[in-house]
Amino acid sequence: MKGGATSGPVAVVDCGTNTTRLLITGGSEPAADRRSEITRLGRGVDATGRLDPSAVERTLECLIQYRRAIDDHNPTAVRFVATSAARDAANRSDFLQPAESILGAAPEVLSGREEAEAAFLGAISELDPAEGPYLVVDIGGGSTELAYGERDCTDALSLDIGSVRLTEKYIHHDPPQPEELAACLSVTELHLDDAVRAIPALGGPCRLVGVAGTITTVAAVELGLATYDRDRVHHFRLSKEAAEDVFRTLATETLADRVHNPGLHPGRADVIVAGVCILVRIMRYFDFEECLVSESDLLDGLALGLLEA
Numbered sequence: 001m002k003g004g005a006t007s008g009p010v011a012v013v014d015c016g017t018n019t020t021r022l023l024i025t026g027g028s029e030p031a032a033d034r035r036s037e038i039t040r041l042g043r044g045v046d047a048t049g050r051l052d053p054s055a056v057e058r059t060l061e062c063l064i065q066y067r068r069a070i071d072d073h074n075p076t077a078v079r080f081v082a083t084s085a086a087r088d089a090a091n092r093s094d095f096l097q098p099a100e101s102i103l104g105a106a107p108e109v110l111s112g113r114e115e116a117e118a119a120f121l122g123a124i125s126e127l128d129p130a131e132g133p134y135l136v137v138d139i140g141g142g143s144t145e146l147a148y149g150e151r152d153c154t155d156a157l158s159l160d161i162g163s164v165r166l167t168e169k170y171i172h173h174d175p176p177q178p179e180e181l182a183a184c185l186s187v188t189e190l191h192l193d194d195a196v197r198a199i200p201a202l203g204g205p206c207r208l209v210g211v212a213g214t215i216t217t218v219a220a221v222e223l224g225l226a227t228y229d230r231d232r233v234h235h236f237r238l239s240k241e242a243a244e245d246v247f248r249t250l251a252t253e254t255l256a257d258r259v260h261n262p263g264l265h266p267g268r269a270d271v272i273v274a275g276v277c278i279l280v281r282i283m284r285y286f287d288f289e290e291c292l293v294s295e296s297d298l299l300d301g302l303a304l305g306l307l308e309a
Contacts, residue, residue: 012079013079016141022034032073036213059099078104081109084141112156123294132149132150132207134149134206137211138210139163139215145159159191161278166274171184175273208288216295220233236292238293240284243276
């Protein structure tokens with residue numbers, strides 16, 4: 001395996017706070033392999049500033065499986081990125097060094113802006129620029145990225161709010177207490193105030209596009225998908241009313257009940273409420289009536305960058 005752009009298939013690995021993902025695509029295999037596993041690499045990072053050894057071990061075990069898949073397809077370019085958890089952890093090398101040995105690719109710790117720009121590229125790759133401008137929202141485990149533009153991303157930033165981060169910081173009861181939900185919503189609003197000051201264009205008309213696990217999960221729950229169907233989730237129009245309804249349902253259930261919602265992966269059930277707090281607060285704040293849900297996201301944007309360079 002070697003780095004650099006190529007016309008053949010490429011592989012991208014993304015190690016986030018909550019999930020570790022793989023995409024192999026390009027060449028004669030437009031969607032050769034796409035995988036996602038909840039490894040919770042960023043568990044406890046917000047409180048301790050360090051990666052937990054058990055979380056590192058879980059994620060490395062996942063990467064061993066991904067390396068086997070990569071070898072099966074023999075891509076000519078591999079890109080390995082890490083995001084919020086690695087950005088925040090003082091001991092990130094405890095993970096990145098063995099991960100590099102497993103994957104055979106040098107790790108890149110993306111900045112928040114780089115993460116937002118790649119998510120934007122992936123999300124709008126199949127959309128008409130004339131229907132923009134677009135606000136692409138990527139709600140992750142440790143951070144939430146906002147990217148704005150039409151054909152190209154013209155402004156982007158990263159907010160230190162995410163499903164895992166807010167859960168660990170504010171949600172301590174099962175089900176969450178009203179004041180805990182209020183804290184998640186209020187903190188999100190404060191970050192959005194900062195975002196509008198940084199990117200005034202966000203206050204104008206734009207179309208909301210949502211990517212990543214929180215938003216695709218809300219869509220899947222709204223659709224009642226007993227078996228996850230990527231094609232049905234991709235470009236699903238999630239109304240504000242539906243998002244609010246899913247929020248009320250999930251936030252008032254115990255974890256034991258919540259896991260039975262069709263469309264909700266059990267490994268995401270303990271952090272989904274905080275993630276949905278972020279989504280509904282964004283839709284309320286900017287008065288969006290709907291969110292176009294996209295399965296094309298950061299991974300796809302990074303892959304496109306390799307294929308088109």
